[in-house]
Amino acid sequence: MRVLLSVSDKTGLIDFARALHEMGAELVASGGTARALQNAGLPVTPVSQITGFPEILDGRVKTLHPAIHGPILARATDEHQAELAAHGMEPIDLVACNLYPFERTVADPNVSEAQAVEQIDIGGVTLLRAAAKNFERVVVVVDAADYGWVAEALAGDGLSLEQRRGLALKAFRHTAAYDAAISQYLTRQVEGETAAPEVLNLVAERVQTLRYGENPHQQAAFYRWRGYEPAFEQIQGKALSYNNLGDLHGAWGAVNEFETPAVAIIKHANPCGLATHDDLVTAYERALASDSVSAFGSIIAVNRTVDLALVEAIGKLFVEVLAAPDFTDEALARLSKKKNLRVMKATGAKRFPLQLMSVEGGLLAQTWDEGFVNKVEVVTRRAPSEQEMADLLFAWRVAKWVKSNAIVFVKDQATVGVGAGQMSRVDAVRYAGMKAGDKARGAVMSSDAFFPFPDGIELAAEFGVRAVIQPGGSIRDEEVIAAADRLDLAMVFTGMRHFRH
Numbered sequence: 172m173r174v175l176l177s178v179s180d181k182t183g184l185i186d187f188a189r190a191l192h193e194m195g196a197e198l199v200a201s202g203g204t205a206r207a208l209q210n211a212g213l214p215v216t217p218v219s220q221i222t223g224f225p226e227i228l229d230g231r232v233k234t235l236h237p238a239i240h241g242p243i244l245a246r247a248t249d250e251h252q253a254e255l256a257a258h259g260m261e262p263i264d265l266v267a268c269n270l271y272p273f274e275r276t277v278a279d280p281n282v283s284e285a286q287a288v289e290q291i292d293i294g295g296v297t298l299l300r301a302a303a304k305n306f307e308r309v310v311v312v313v314d315a316a317d318y319g320w321v322a323e324a325l326a327g328d329g330l331s332l333e334q335r336r337g338l339a340l341k342a343f344r345h346t347a348a349y350d351a352a353i354s355q356y357l358t359r360q361v362e363g364e365t366a367a368p369e370v371l372n373l374v375a376e377r378v379q380t381l382r383y384g385e386n387p388h389q390q391a392a393f394y395r396w397r398g399y400e401p402a403f404e405q406i407q408g409k410a411l412s413y414n415n416l417g418d419l420h421g422a423w424g425a426v427n428e429f430e431t432p433a434v435a436i437i438k439h440a441n442p443c444g445l446a447t448h449d450d451l452v453t454a455y456e457r458a459l460a461s462d463s464v465s466a467f468g469s470i471i472a473v474n475r476t477v478d479l480a481l482v483e484a485i486g487k488l489f490v491e492v493l494a495a496p497d498f499t500d501e502a503l504a505r506l507s508k509k510k511n512l513r514v515m516k517a518t519g520a521k522r523f524p525l526q527l528m529s530v531e532g533g534l535l536a537q538t539w540d541e542g543f544v545n546k547v548e549v550v551t552r553r554a555p556s557e558q559e560m561a562d563l564l565f566a567w568r569v570a571k572w573v574k575s576n577a578i579v580f581v582k583d584q585a586t587v588g589v590g591a592g593q594m595s596r597v598d599a600v601r602y603a604g605m606k607a608g609d610k611a612r613g614a615v616m617s618s619d620a621f622f623p624f625p626d627g628i629e630l631a632a633e634f635g636v637r638a639v640i641q642p643g644g645s646i647r648d649e650e651v652i653a654a655a656d657r658l659d660l661a662m663v664f665t666g667m668r669h670f671r672h
Contacts, residue, residue: 172196174265176204177234177298179272185211187318194326201233202226234294243301247308266302267312270295274352274398284360291353299342306339307332313342348374348397366525366538384413400520403494406503408513415492419515422472423494425572429474434458437470445569446585451475452484457585462606477502540571545666550652555638555661559615563640563663566617571669577619578603580611580636587614597627604634611635620668621645625654632658642668
């Protein structure tokens with residue numbers, strides 16, 4: 172057996188090479204891999220001895236030679252083997268190769284283009300593709316985690332065709348992801364950070380297979396973008412479901428709109444309660460009071476460390492997920508008694524720059540909604556009071572995370588009524604007012620998009636709303652403003668809408 176070893180990451184290399192050597196394999200290696208094997212006392216044939224040609228161009232060309240790729244690509248047919256023999260070549264039966272660390276290199280924000288380009292592997296990719304193409308005869312290993320079982324199989328009855336095919340698939344996935352990373356980097360260099368590159372190369376790796384999707388008859392899995400760290404560490408609890416993961420995204424985004432301590436309670440991707448306060452327990456209690464019925468089976472996110480006091484305040488409320496940047500030891504000890512509760516600690520990892528949605532025939536891509544306002548313009552005769560303005564801006568942040576059409580009633584930095592996902596904006600006002608009840612008196616209201624008619628403003632005033640924040644931009648803005656003036660409401664335009672579908 173003849174094996175070719177050419178690895179950038181030398182994790183596990185020596186043990187694997189030693190196991191192969193003990194089976195009687197001839198070790199062929201290039202550059203730094205050959206030196207590592209020699210330093211470990213293993214006999215090794217340098218690639219240059221096989222090719223009869225030295226490494227050139229500072230190591231850019233080592234294995235790109237017929238004397239290497241012929242023995243890899245030759246099939247087990249009499250014709251191919253005879254052709255190899257005619258040229259004095261011997262077959263290569265196993266290729267173990269991993270690639271230059273391009274992704275790790277470009278993850279450094281200070282990397283130069285020259286440094287990045289130098290980490291584009293050419294020979295390694297070619298070795299992997301050649302070996303993987305010929306998987307019926309050649310074993311290809313790209314992952315050090317496979318060294319152990321591959322060596323064990325070779326020492327026994329050998330690898331099955333199914334195992335060889337699986338290793339080939341892994342190699343092709345690896346080179347495809349590698350090429351995608353290069354394409355993504357050069358796209359940024361040529362086209363800049365854009366939601367509309369000419370070609371969108373995407374690589375995501377499966378983290379877990381989920382029990383089902385939104386409904387039990389749908390298959391589902393969770394994938395993470397290659398090169399991106401996990402957004403959360405799961406400390407305890409059952410495995411996350413498809414719906415849990417979607418709601419967790421909304422909960423974490425909503426609570427992190429605020430620099431002040433905040434608690435968000437999310438149900439079916441919408442905040443049913445959100446509040447801020449210097450004391451987290453008070454913030455939680457105010458968020459819960461917004462809609463305590465809907466909070467059953469919710470996801471709670473907090474933008475501060477969860478302590479025992481907050482855990483005790485949550486008490487017996489059935490919660491699917493609790494997410495925070497950290498937890499005290501006392502809080503974790505108490506939470507551990509709720510075995511099924513999923514406790515998620517945020518890692519602070521950066522997120523993928525694009526927001527994607529599958530549609531018939533393709534994908535929609537956009538940048539994340541990281542905007543807030545274009546302006547804060549009082550358009551009515553009555554200006555909001557200082558307290559009303561604070562509540563208006565709070566309500567505006569919450570509306571970003573409510574499904575459109577979105578209406579949010581707020582009082583004292585806490586939601587008191589939310590109207591989410593209604594087809595009619597006036598119906599969203601009606602629903603928010605119904606949820607708020609008496610708490611609507613003296614509240615403020617935010618709307619994720621403009622009011623097309625005065626009816627929404629008029630209904631809000633009937634509920635007792637005293638101030639409104641909205642983007643403006645309707646052809647009937649003057650009618651809406653006139654209605655607000657007639658009802659003695661204060662109204663603020665932001666010039667920026669926040670649809671969330």
